[in-house]
Amino acid sequence: MPNTADLLSTLLAFPTISANANEALIRWCAARIGDAGGRIHIMAGAAPGKFNLLASFGPDTGSGIVLSGHSDVVPVAGQAWSTDPFILTDRNGKLYGRGSSDMKGFLAACLSAATRADKGKLLRPLHLAFSYDEEIGCVGVRDLLDRLAEEKFQAEGCVIGEPTEQKVARGHKGKLAGCICCFGLPAHSANPALGCNAISLAADMVREAETMQAHLAMSGPRDDAYPYPSTSVHVGTIKGGSALNIVPEYCEMQFEIRNVAGDEPRELVETLREQAAHITARRGKGRVEIGITNEYPGLDTKEEDLFARKILAAAGTQSCKIGFGTEGGLFSQRLQMPVVICGPGSIDRAHKPDEYVTQDELDACDMFLDRVIAGLSS
Template structure:
């Protein structure tokens, strides 16, 4: 067992589901970093038991490199695991455990890389940034970035270690998500004309979302680097009604928009709001509110950026764009840093039962991080 694998076993044992505190995991990680000679800040989050961590090695000034990842994982309830999801288990050439790919494998590699590094030779600093609650909308990293902004934090660039099979991701779509909150008027179903059916309002809003998607497919901005090359408009859940014989008073439709660079997601929401107003005006009753729950920006780093080119050389792979969101756009927009996404494991294994990573993937990440850290001594 390598040091990285040992750290992954320890990290996996912390059941740091987003809904629960991550304090124990962060304080354990802070202990590892402190023992390795790092300067550690453990930062309280917006909720009790939620912590971020920033650690630095080497000089206290200069444009260093940030290695960043989130400490939370998605739930395991209702999934058919064949091993204990919170005990790293070696089986059939795989290391199984919740978060092994997404993304505690990278956190473990960061900790062991810091232990291996000869920090006395660093001419620029190495930074580690561990956040909370990424899986529920990139929430915790916003607190961390606010603190770094206040400290006038500077760096050459940031690597987000989400699982990309060590490919270097230069971009991903932004995301905005929320609810079509449809309000009707209850009545007995025997005389529905006395009421206003909120589910009917919701159905029209689902149609409006589908129409908008069709328009984007026809005339929207395109980026062929993505498997779905245009901005996506997606409806994920519908909740409405209380009984079959009651005209439903309320129906909520959760939706998301994942926008390519250059496509204004807020302008698309405005189009949906205009459509909602048209529906209510035509019907002459009811109410539709569009509430935004959260959003995060996309990531767009030029492959020719010097930092990006350096990381591409260290990874020895080709550039790509990734189909999922990360905290990278927030690092880029709030700190003005060039950001790439590169880490061990595969996103296709994430959020599923029997999530896994392999020892070879961890070893490749170890070698990659050693090359990145060596560049700080040049």
């Protein structure tokens, strides 16, 4: 019976950066689950080589529990790793590798727990759901959830094992990502009045985004359970211009809105569009287009929810809300079930060189999942 660290070592060796296929990892997991007596459904995704996996143990019917995680990881290019990111390296109980915290440690713990469990005693089903392309906007899980919704899938609730240091997170903000595209008029820089500077338009829109965030922080909805308690409006990239002596014709910015409950991100986008129209009207030249490229809902499971209380008792830790997004809001919205986030590792180590999870954290997750699964037998 392989332990969780051994399983993690194998999972890390699959370089499932979101740009790559995840098929080999999914089929390897399916084989392990099949050996453990699970019923397996591999579902092809929208892109070649991309797959979701749903596996079930115990009865075919009944209100069971879903343990869920994503199989993809963020890139390592340009990062200064001291170890090979796709080979697990153990240094004094710290297990280094890309995805060790986010979130192959939890996938390994799920496989390990399913192997250990006495499936003959299960009175309600245990489901494992592994998705693809979470890191680029919770893309792949939507295919899985659409399929489950069509099949009238039901469960008592879902635990998503993102790295929370084994705390039970009941909520996270929603996210909307988009592009602010600024179109000017080219001219020689010696006579800028003949043109319209697209970078200058973009600078105006950056100020509008900052003004909006300041207004939301001052008078918008707040949730003090979050590290940043208000809705944030963030410009992350900007590209524009072709040469120093040309008035730039085009500039684009990628932006995101991470909203607390009570703020509607699409309404905030409409406000940005209105401000863009005022800016271009004052100038009498140029235009600004704002498009939405990705969005997913927030999660807000109530503290008094029975499922949340059960998972909190099994974890033996405290509840919280987290600042980063997960697939939890989509599970909750599309399948109408309570969802909590609880897993080994720390998000503060994720997406960085020398990402790691500790052996102690994996051991704690093993004990947590054993208690969760034992609850399906009573």
